[in-house]
Amino acid sequence: MRALRLEAIGSIALRDVDKPCPGPEDVLVRIEACGVCGTDRHLLHGEFPSRPPVTLGHEFCGIVEAVGEAVADVAVGDRVTGDPNISCGRCSQCRAGRVNLCSNLRAIGIHRDGGFADYVVMPQSQAFLLPADLKPTHGAFCEPLACCLHGVDLAAIRPGASVVVLGGGVIGLLTVQLVKLAGAATIVLSTRQASRRALAEELGATATIDPSAVDPVEAIAGPAGLVPGGVDVVLECAGVPDTIEQSMRLAKSGGTVVIVGVMPQGEKVAFEPFDILFRELKVLGSFINPFTHRRAADLVASGAIEIDKLISRQVSLEEAAQVISNPAAPGEVKVLVVPNG
Template sequence: MKAVRLEAVGSISLREIAKPVPGPDDLLVRIEACGVCGTDRHLFHGEFPCRPPVTPGHEFSGIVEEVGTAVSGFAVGDRVTGDPNIACGRCGQCHAGRVNLCSNLTAIGIHRDGGFADYVVMPRKQAFVLPADLKPTHGAFCEPLGCCLHGVDLAEVRPGSSVVVLGGGVIGLLTVQLARLAGATTIILSTRQASRRALARELGATASVDPTATDVIDAITSPAGLMPGGADVVFECAGVCETVEQSMRLARAGGTVVIVGVTPQGMKAEFEPFDLLFRELKVVGSFLNPYTHRRAAELIAAGVIEIDRLISRQVTLEEAPRVIANPPAPGEVKVLVVPAMG
């Protein structure tokens, strides 16, 4: 079969490798779609730990082609989405219910072969059935939506909340939709791309800010701004130093900042501890998708999350290495790798 292989930091190419064989508790899944994530680019640049050589791709869905001898509840032909984050179930973090912080966490597409391939093998406990009539491309959004759900859970967005979302990529635009569903009445998105700002307003943002044309802090928090005094909740979804630093200044006194975006490992950001103390800010990290993948799949299956307008383009496996090795195109939200196109 064909698979995109990250051989080492800075080295990625399409290879012909053996088709994987499922173990007793596994499913063999023919990939229908796999999303290119910012984390995949971090892997390529050595900014996120992984175990090359490996096939990346952790946002995938497909059709069950073979079930292991000990598997029940799944049948050949089922459309499934895969939660890539495999917790050990034995360590202290797992016993405390914090499976995303598992001491022995193994991630499909990072530590073991993932979805930028014709096929992937995954444990049955990581698989969730999707409706047979769901668009094949939609299942690939369950993993990023699950990560956003965890962030919104941590933020405790309530009806009437005011929210700022920093970053207009797929994570920011999914977070806008979830904040709207949670009852936030004011949602502001800040991003450089005009097309993303327009899309955010169509998806539920009440306003948007261009950080290249105005001072974001002043535009939002000043007495004449969009949210005088700041927001109840700020979601940092861009994963860059500038927005991480902005996030704490955009929250109101007593507000919450949730760091959802993946920053390059080793990046530093400045903040003023006195400000966190004096305004009693709650700053939390949101890592992965603990117990949210099924909810994400159900939301997508129910059609309450707009997916199609988040898909910028679909590419073949042959094109995938070039996409991963290069920055996103201007205005691009999500690129899907679709093996059947090749």
């Protein structure tokens, strides 16, 4: 079968490899669609820890083609989404219910072979059923949506709240939709790209700003801004130094900042600890998707989340290496790899 392999830091290539066989508690899934994530680019450049050589791809959906002898809850022919994050269940974090912080966490597409391939094998515990009539391209959004759900859970948004979302990529645009569902009254999205700002307003943002044209802090939280004094919640979804630094200045006193975006490992930003102390800001990190994948799959299946407008293009496995090796095109939101499309 074909598989897109991260062979070493800086080197990816499409290879012919053996088709995997499921173990007793595994399922073999024929990949229908797998999303390209910013993390895939970080992995290529060594900015996120991984274990090459490995097949990339952690946002996938497909059809179960074979099951192990001990598999009971998944059957051949089922459409499933895969939660890529496999916790050990034994360490102190797992026993405390913090499975995303597992000391032995292993992720499909990062530490073991993933979904940029014709097939992937995963434990049955990581497979979540989807409706048979759901578009496969929609199923590939369950994993990023699950990560956004965790961030919104941590934010504890109350009906009527004011919220800023920094970043107009797929994570920011999914988060805008979740924030709207949570009942926020004011939802401001900040992103440089006009097409993404327009899309955010279609999806529920009450206002958008271009940070290349105005100072976001003044435009949003300044005396003449959209929300003078700052907002209840800031969700940082861009993973760049400017937005990390802006996030704390956009929150009102007593407000909450949730960092969802992924910055390259080792990169630093400047902030003022006294400001966090004096204004009693709550600054939280949001890492992956503890116990949210089932909810994400149900939300996708319900149609409550707009997905089609987030799909910029679909590419073949043969084109995937070039997509990952280059920055996202202007205005691009999500590229899906469709092995047999």
